[in-house]
Amino acid sequence: MNQPQQLIHTWVNFSKFHKRITHSLDYFLQQKYHLGLSEFYFMMFLNENSEKQLRLSQLQNMIGLSQSALSRLVSRLEQHHLKPVERASYAEDKRSVYAVLTPSGQKHINEIMNEVNNVLQQSLSEKDISNLKLFAE
Amino acid sequence: MNQPQQLIHTWVNFSKFHKRITHSLDYFLQQKYHLGLSEFYFMMFLNENSEKQLRLSQLQNMIGLSQSALSRLVSRLEQHHLKPVERASYAEDKRSVYAVLTPSGQKHINEIMNEVNNVLQQSLSEKDISNLKLFAE
DNA sequence: CTAACATAAATGCATGCGCATGCATTATTT
């Protein structure tokens, strides 16, 4: 077992950590809101925009999903019982479709973000949190 | 935007980092060996065992996949052109199934680990690597 | 103005995953 392969094991442990937290968040969102993590992120990004709407193609880069995955994500959110997101298109460019965070969506995403934050706090040690911040650059 | 929600954004950045590296590794493995990341991890864990074989239920905990996902992962590896893994069962407990790393599998996993390590080295900065190690505890 | 090309999103298809379930085997209880 030579030196280099240590890096792989470091990576594997790192991935396990990531997976553990991801599952915590996903489980919480699924149980309480019937939302997946990607859907939550999606609503977060929309909410950060002052107009509460963005073109699908813009969101694609932010959220790191394929174009088709994003299109279907919006479809799911349109069907969701909270009706948090709607599609809209404008005459300026009829190719584009905007995802719009509805008033209901805006109300809920703020609440959800606070709760997700709590789940994070509970899932992470102080040490974890300070380690995490090293990557946030 | 209050303080707590900063933690979410830290987490999002962290996840993006994880995703970026994961894609690098997966892309490499897929292109060169027609293997997915889980399949690679699976072979790694098998290889670390001196007998080069483990029960599926043991691997389940190591690799963090569901039981069904694991069962199908082994099926895929049995079909793989390198024939790296076989199933075996013994009289001691006929319910159990062992995944066995074949000689071909053993030969290749060592080679692949070295290459994956190189991909990791190329994908990560020095700083990334030292940050990673903080989680490996 | 038209023909070619470019861009944005939707859709068909394949893959990998988890959940729920079923089958075979083993362990435990009566």
Place this chain on the structure above:
DNA sequence: AAATAATGCATGCGCATGCATTTATGTTAG
């Protein structure tokens, strides 16, 4: 020994995803 429960794995099903293709619209070169 028979009945019941637990264990280990395989399989049906549905979901989220990516790739390739299609459809609609916009842009540009001639």
